[in-house]
Amino acid sequence: MPLLEVKGLKAYYRQTEALHGVDFELDEGSITTILGANGAGKTTTLRAISRMVRTEGSIKFQGEEITGLASEKIARLGIAHVPEGRGTFVRQSVEENLELGAYTRKSKTDVADDVERVYAYFPRLKERMKQQAGTLSGGEQQMLAIGRALMLRPKLMLLDEPSFGLAPLIVQEIYEIMARIREVEGASMLLVEQNANIALNLADHAYLLETGNVVMSGEASILRDDETVRRTYLGY
Amino acid sequence: MIRPNALTPKLVLSFGALVVLGCIVPLIVEDYDSYQITVAFSYGIAILGLNILTGYNGQFSIGHSAFFAIGAYTSAIMISHFGWHPYATLPFVAIAAFMVGFLFGFPALRLEGLYLALATFALAVATPQILKVDALEEWTGGVQGLFFDKPDPIMGGMSIDQSLYYVTWIVFVVLMALTWALLHSRSGRAIMAIRDNPIAASTMGINTALYKTTTFGISAMFAGLGGAFFAFANAFVSPDTFNFFIAVYLLVGSVVGGIVSIPGALLGGLFYVFGQEYAEEVSNLSELIPPPWVTFGIFLILMMYFAPFGIWGLIERGMARLKRPSSS
Amino acid sequence: MDLFLQLTLAGLAIGSIYACVALAVVMIYQATDHFNFAQGEMAMFSTFVAWALFQATGSIWLAFVLAVAASFIAGIIIERVIVKPVESAPVFNQIIVFIGLLMIFNNLAGWFWEHTTKTLPSLFSEDMGFESTLISPHNLGVILFTLALLLVVFLFFKFTKVGLAMKAAAANPDSARLVGVSVGWMLALGWGLASAIGAVGGVLVAPIVFLEPNMMSGVLLYGFAGALFGGVNSPGGAVAGGLIVGVLENWARQYVPGGSELGLTFALVLIVGVLMFKPAGLFGRVVVKRV
Numbered sequence: 001m002p003l004l005e006v007k008g009l010k011a012y013y014r015q016t017e018a019l020h021g022v023d024f025e026l027d028e029g030s031i032t033t034i035l036g037a038n039g040a041g042k043t044t045t046l047r048a049i050s051r052m053v054r055t056e057g058s059i060k061f062q063g064e065e066i067t068g069l070a071s072e073k074i075a076r077l078g079i080a081h082v083p084e085g086r087g088t089f090v091r092q093s094v095e096e097n098l099e100l101g102a103y104t105r106k107s108k109t110d111v112a113d114d115v116e117r118v119y120a121y122f123p124r125l126k127e128r129m130k131q132q133a134g135t136l137s138g139g140e141q142q143m144l145a146i147g148r149a150l151m152l153r154p155k156l157m158l159l160d161e162p163s164f165g166l167a168p169l170i171v172q173e174i175y176e177i178m179a180r181i182r183e184v185e186g187a188s189m190l191l192v193e194q195n196a197n198i199a200l201n202l203a204d205h206a207y208l209l210e211t212g213n214v215v216m217s218g219e220a221s222i223l224r225d226d227e228t229v230r231r232t233y234l235g236y
Numbered sequence: 237m238i239r240p241n242a243l244t245p246k247l248v249l250s251f252g253a254l255v256v257l258g259c260i261v262p263l264i265v266e267d268y269d270s271y272q273i274t275v276a277f278s279y280g281i282a283i284l285g286l287n288i289l290t291g292y293n294g295q296f297s298i299g300h301s302a303f304f305a306i307g308a309y310t311s312a313i314m315i316s317h318f319g320w321h322p323y324a325t326l327p328f329v330a331i332a333a334f335m336v337g338f339l340f341g342f343p344a345l346r347l348e349g350l351y352l353a354l355a356t357f358a359l360a361v362a363t364p365q366i367l368k369v370d371a372l373e374e375w376t377g378g379v380q381g382l383f384f385d386k387p388d389p390i391m392g393g394m395s396i397d398q399s400l401y402y403v404t405w406i407v408f409v410v411l412m413a414l415t416w417a418l419l420h421s422r423s424g425r426a427i428m429a430i431r432d433n434p435i436a437a438s439t440m441g442i443n444t445a446l447y448k449t450t451t452f453g454i455s456a457m458f459a460g461l462g463g464a465f466f467a468f469a470n471a472f473v474s475p476d477t478f479n480f481f482i483a484v485y486l487l488v489g490s491v492v493g494g495i496v497s498i499p500g501a502l503l504g505g506l507f508y509v510f511g512q513e514y515a516e517e518v519s520n521l522s523e524l525i526p527p528p529w530v531t532f533g534i535f536l537i538l539m540m541y542f543a544p545f546g547i548w549g550l551i552e553r554g555m556a557r558l559k560r561p562s563s564s
Numbered sequence: 565m566d567l568f569l570q571l572t573l574a575g576l577a578i579g580s581i582y583a584c585v586a587l588a589v590v591m592i593y594q595a596t597d598h599f600n601f602a603q604g605e606m607a608m609f610s611t612f613v614a615w616a617l618f619q620a621t622g623s624i625w626l627a628f629v630l631a632v633a634a635s636f637i638a639g640i641i642i643e644r645v646i647v648k649p650v651e652s653a654p655v656f657n658q659i660i661v662f663i664g665l666l667m668i669f670n671n672l673a674g675w676f677w678e679h680t681t682k683t684l685p686s687l688f689s690e691d692m693g694f695e696s697t698l699i700s701p702h703n704l705g706v707i708l709f710t711l712a713l714l715l716v717v718f719l720f721f722k723f724t725k726v727g728l729a730m731k732a733a734a735a736n737p738d739s740a741r742l743v744g745v746s747v748g749w750m751l752a753l754g755w756g757l758a759s760a761i762g763a764v765g766g767v768l769v770a771p772i773v774f775l776e777p778n779m780m781s782g783v784l785l786y787g788f789a790g791a792l793f794g795g796v797n798s799p800g801g802a803v804a805g806g807l808i809v810g811v812l813e814n815w816a817r818q819y820v821p822g823g824s825e826l827g828l829t830f831a832l833v834l835i836v837g838v839l840m841f842k843p844a845g846l847f848g849r850v851v852v853k854r855v
Contacts, residue, residue, distance in 0.1 A: 050742060071741035080742075087739035089732050091797075100732050103725065104744035152743065296659065298601070343840045349655040350599045354788060355836050357601065361785045362832040480781060484663055491660055527675050533667035540657045540664070541649050 001063055003028040003156060003188050004049075009057035011041070011048040018044045020212040021057065026156070026190055026205075031182060033191040033199040033220065036209035042192040043084050045209070046158045049190075050074055050081045061156070076104050080154035084161060086145040090134030094125055097133050097144055101151030111151070118147040121177050139170035146174070150181070156188045163195045171195070175202055200224040243420070251413075254499075258405045267397040271469060272509055274397070277404045278465035280505025281411060283490045284498065285458025291496035292419060293451045294431030295344060299356030300459045300486050302363040305478035307333045307460025308467040309367065312382045313375055322387040322468050323403065329464045330457050337456020341449030360483040367475035381474030404465045411458060412498050418454075419498075427451055459486075488536055494546030503547050569698055571814045577703035578772065579810020580710035584765030585780075585787025586806040587717060588758040590799050593791075594721070595734045595754020596647075598658055602665035603762055604784030609669045610635040610759070611766030611775055612677050615684050624685050632763045639759025643752040651751075674777045684770040706768050713764060714803045717757075721799055730754055782828060786813070789831040792838045809834065 002025040011019040019041045026032045034042050048055045051071045059067045066074055075081070080101075089097050098118060102111040119126035122143040128136060133144060142162055149157050162178070163171040175198055181187055182202075193199035200206060200220045208216040208223075216229065223229050241247055262270045282304050289295050310332045314320040340359070344352055367376055376382070389399035418424050429437040430444050438444045467473050485508055492511070493504030515528030525531075543550050585603065592600045600606075614631035618624050646665065650657045688705025696704075721727040733740040733750035740747050765787075766780065773779055786809055794805020813827050 052738065052741075072744050072746050075742055075744040083739065083742060087736065087742065089736050089739060091735050092728070092732065096728055099725070099728060100740070100743050100745075103729060148743065290656065296656065298659070298663065343836050346840050350659070351839050353601075353659055354599055354792075355839055358785055358788070358832040358835045361781060362828040365828045484667065487660070487663065488667075495656075527671045529667045529671040530675065533664040533671070536664035536667070537646060537661050540653070540660050544653070544657055 002026055003062060004190065005058075005060040006045075006049075007058045007060075009045070009048055009055060009059065011044050012054040012056075013044075018053075018212055019048065022209070022212070022214050024207050024214060024217065026188060028155075028188050029186050030204045031189045031191060031202055032205045032207070033193055033203035034207050034209055035193060035196045035199060038194070039211070040209040041212040042194075042209055043160055044212075046081060046083075046160050046190065046192055049079065049158060075152065078152065078155035079158060080149035080152040080156070081158040082145045082149045082160060082162065084164070086138075086141045088133045088136075088141045088144055088148075090132070092133055093130050094133055094136070094144055095129050097148050098125075098151050101148035104152065110153075114151055114153065118150055121150075121181065122147055139166050139174065142166060142170075142174060143177075146178070146181075150185075150187075154187065156190065159189060159191045161192055161194055163193060163198060171198060178202060196230075197224075255409050258409070259402070262398045262401045267395050270395075270397040270401040272513075273506075274401045274404045274469045275466060276505040276509040277401075277408045277502075278462045278469060278505070279486065279489060279508045280462070280501045281404075281408050281465065282459040282462030282486055283493065283504040283508075284408075284411060284415060284501035285455040285462070286486055286490045287495050287497065287501055288415060288418075288427075288458070289451055289455035290490070291494075292424075292431060293427045293448065294434075295448060295452065296349060296353040297356040297455070298353050298483050298487055299358070299360035299363075299480075300455075301478050301480065301482035302356075302359045303333050303337055303456040303459035304463035304466065304482060304486070305363050305367065305473075305475075306336055306456075307463030308473045308478065309376060309382075309463075310460070311464040312384060312467050312473040315384045316377075316382045317375065322384075322464075326407075326461065326464060329460050333460020333463075334453040334457035337459075338449050338453030340456070341452030344452055345445055345448055356483075357480070360480040364475040364479050367478065376475070377473075379475060381472055381477075383472045386471045387468055400465075400468055404469075407461065407465070408502070411461070412501070415498055423447070488532060490546075491536065491539060492546055494548030496545060497548040497552075500546050500548035507547075566698070567818075571818055572811055573699040573707075574703055575811035575814030576807055577699070577706045577810070578769075578814065579790075579807035580706050581765050581769040581772075581783065581806075582786045582790045582810050583714065583803040583806030584710055584761055584768065585783055586791035586794065586802040587714060587799055588761040588765065589787055589791045590796055590802040591717070591758040591761065592754055593734075593796055594799070595730050595758075596643075596751050597734050598662070599788070600665075600755075600758070601659070601662045601784075602669060603758065604780035604787070605666045605669035605673075606635070606639075606759055607762030607766040607784075608775075608777060608780040609673050610638075610763035611684065611770050611779070612673050612682075614763070614767050615682050615770075615775060616677070618684065624687055628687060628767050631767065632760050635763035636756045636760040639756040640752045642759075643755035644748070647751075647755070648748065670777055679777060682775040684767065684775050686771040687767065702771055709764075709768070713761070714799070717761070718799050718803075726750075726753070785828060785831050785835075786810070789834045789838075792835055 004026040006022060006024050009019055009022045010017060022045060024032070034045060036042050044053060047053045049059055051069060051074055055067060057067070058065060061077060061079065066077065089100060092100070098115050102114065105111050124140055125143055125147060128140065133141065136144060146159070146162070162174055166174070178189070179202055182189065191199055191203060200223060203220040206218065206220045206223050207214050261273065282300060286297060286300050289297055307329045310329045311322065311325040314325045314328065315322055343355065347355055368379055386396050387400060389396055390403065391399065419427070426437065426442045426447055429440070429442060430447055434444055489504030489508040490500070492507050493502070494500030511532070512528055515531055519525045519527050519531070539546070585607070588603055588607070589599060592598060592603070610631050613634060614627045617627035617630050621627055642665070647661060650661050686702040686705070688701045721731065729740065729745045730750045730753060733745050733747040734754070737747045740750070769783060770779070787806060790806030790809040791802040792805070793809060794803065795801030809831070813830065816830060817827065
């Protein structure tokens with residue numbers, strides 16, 4: 001049974017239909033990426049899963065239908081969403097941001113352990129523990145956002161354009177850490193990216209969105225190596 | 237209604253009809269009613285100022301009672317202490333109120349939304365106290381206030397109340413027309429642009445600071461003129477009349493009439509006076525009915541849920557629906 | 565010297581009440597990003613409820629506890645039922661709703677209990693065995709009680725999970741939901757706490773200024789001034805601000821010519837001054853926003 005199974009998903013911003021019936025699935029332990037140009041509907045897809053927009057269709061997580069649930073309930077099921085623009089709590093400190101990530105957790109010792117683990121992945125965050133999150137650089141805020149998601153001990157991570165607005169070196173650093181997270185934690189990730197190259201290097205499977213529809217899907221390595229696909233859809 | 241209506245023959249005709257209707261009214265009602273409607277107009281003028289400031293320029297004020305008071309007192313002092321004719325004081329009222337508003341506009345530049353509301357709230361609460369200060373008692377008449385005579389009729393054959401009615405109505409109507417002209421000019425577009433997107437407005441080269449302070453001044457000027465007419469109609473001023481609740485009632489009138497509108501100011505003023513009166517009659521019918529301002533409070537809240545653009549907004553929506561061929 | 569000390573202590577007492585109001589203001593601001601203009605009227609209404617309970621039970625402390633508890637619940641209900649529909653509406657609409665609440669509570673109190681002044685006995689009665697020429701038992705009680713209350717609130721926001729969640733929910737509701745926080749209920753909780761604190765302030769101030777429907781508008785203004793002055797993002801700062809405003813007001817009353825009449829004006833000047841020159845207040849943190 002796939003961890004996440006999406007069928008006929010439509011999503012709406014007010015009256016506008018942004019997704020026109022999208023199907024995809026994700027297996028446990030895998031990284032699946034959703035690619036496409038600006039406005040293709042990638043962010044909308046993640047928002048739909050977290051119920052931040054109006055939806056129609058079926059979304060099943062671990063076999064259970066989650067389409068009707070409120071965003072906070074979906075988070076409590078173990079889906080950690082790293083939103084577009086990081087979504088950091090800018091007025092709170094780095095430490096407090098991580099604490100908030102663990103809001104739904106009960107065991108204080110486990111939470112403390114997880115904080116240390118996050119710092120191990122992102123040493124820069126440890127240096128800035130007490131600093132107000134809004135004063136961190138873009139790259140550091142992205143790290144913090146991922147760290148916060150990890151604090152949930154998620155079964156599934158939704159990542160919305162982690163590379164957005166960041167310098168190539170930082171992007172590489174972050175992606176290397178994400179690869180390590182996958183190795184160590186076995187985390188399942190649904191990764192939305194505009195930077196197709198770097199996403200396809202990390203992911204196992206890929207879906208291609210174009211104006212609200214899935215136009216292609218397959219194994220990431222195949223898509224990456226297929227020149228026609230790259231040129232037509234991915235622009236490189 | 238976010239933007240004022242365009243100049244069409246229909247607009248001119250309806251406006252003309254309104255003016256004429258207004259002129260007929262005192263001929264068919266009692267003097268007391270003329271007095272009441274005059275008071276409603278004076279509130280209406282102040283509300284028009286509030287609409288310009290908040291509805292069209294996006295700056296909050298829950299302190300317009302202060303400018304209302306400034307107008308009333310400026311006029312009262314000139315009449316009582318210097319023997320000026322009431323109508324002759326109006327230009328000075330306008331200038332004084334404009335200047336205070338303009339100056340208040342400067343600190344207001346630094347404040348957005350809630351913070352500005354807070355500052356104006358403070359201004360309104362402090363106003364009665366300032367008016368009662370011992371040091372100024374010689375001028376302001378202290379707690380007792382100032383008494384004077386209502387202005388004499390401008391023409392023979394009219395009563396005092398009728399005459400005052402006409403003068404107030406003419407001024408109101410002229411101010412409405414001027415407001416319309418302002419909002420249709422380049423300045424008007426700038427004023428509204430600042431409301432909709434201040435950052436974009438300034439990057440387009442609009443001097444937001446100047447426009448905002450000037451708009452504050454204009455708004456205060458209107459409120460001051462309203463205050464002056466209010467003083468004329470009642471023939472006296474006193475500090476406790478101009479308390480924070482006046483600011484609240486002006487805001488209520490504005491919201492009910494329609495804050496992003498010009499005719500809404502007239503509706504708001506009328507609502508202020510007559511809505512209150514009818515509500516009081518209703519609440520006197522039975523012990524079980526709460527006092528009017530409780531009902532108004534509830535009404536106000538419900539309006540925010542269902543009709544945020546006030547009665548005028550509903551009228552416009554209704555008219556738009558009638559025009560559209562049935563498809564929605 | 566004695567006079568100065570007396571004035572200062574009395575100033576601290578009234579300042580403690582301003583601090584309560586300031587705290588309620590900050591509470592709602594931290595939880596919801598709004599200033600509730602109806603705060604004062606709600607507190608006044610709660611105080612009338614306390615009075616009515618006192619008439620019924622004869623015990624001022626029992627009446628006090630019940631009134632505070634009732635205010636807490638009422639605050640939650642008001643937020644969920646009345647404020648929620650305009651949660652995502654423009655600021656203007658929200659302000660109008662608060663003003664509507666203000667009107668309702670002010671006039672409801674007048675309707676239920678008429679406009680005659682009532683007396684509410686102090687929680688800290690004369691015969692508690694405390695005597696001093698410097699400060700009355702009531703004032704001393706007010707100061708100590710308020711400090712204790714403020715300490716509790718401060719600890720709540722600083723060290724508890726719920727307190728942090730409340731702040732997060734106000735600052736970034738979307739992200740808060742994504743970590744599992746029920747934002748709606750955090751807002752409601754904020755209102756509940758603020759209403760409760762307001763009720764405390766009302767019961768503490770009533771023996772000093774006497775209970776009638778317009779009791780709180782001046783107090784509210786001083787509370788706002790204190791909150792801004794101390795720093796609207798910082799509960800501790802808001803409290804300090806309230807205390808300072810109380811003391812300054814008392815000093816001005818005595819030592820500044822014409823000072824007794826100009827208290828509210830002073831508050832006005834303070835508010836505008838702070839908003840202009842140091843919007844974060846004395847102790848607040850400046851919020852850094854990258855445009």
